[in-house]
Amino acid sequence: MNNVKHNVSFENAIEVFKDALALTIYDEEHSDTEERWITLGKTSNSNVLLVVHTYVEYNSNQTNIRIISARKASNKEKKYYQK
Numbered sequence: 001m002n003n004v005k006h007n008v009s010f011e012n013a014i015e016v017f018k019d020a021l022a023l024t025i026y027d028e029e030h031s032d033t034e035e036r037w038i039t040l041g042k043t044s045n046s047n048v049l050l051v052v053h054t055y056v057e058y059n060s061n062q063t064n065i066r067i068i069s070a071r072k073a074s075n076k077e078k079k080y081y082q083k
Contacts, residue, residue, distance in 0.1 A: 010067050015042075017051075048073040051069070
């Protein structure tokens with residue numbers, strides 16, 4: 001579904017978490033039922049993506065990331081990432 005709506009696959013979105021310069025902020029506005037986070041980062045083909053996600057903690061040794069949505073960053077978001 002995300003690939004159809006935003007033309008970004010979750011496989012591609014995963015790459016932002018490998019970006020050492022990625023920026024992650026807490027999404028207070030959309031965290032009513034669960035804690036949501038927004039990460040801006042680059043993929044291997046240098047696209048800057050915005051990824052909305054949660055962290056799912058299974059135990060003290062294992063935390064997974066659940067991607068909710070991913071899209072190409074807007075020009076304003078790209079500038080924020082580049083600062």
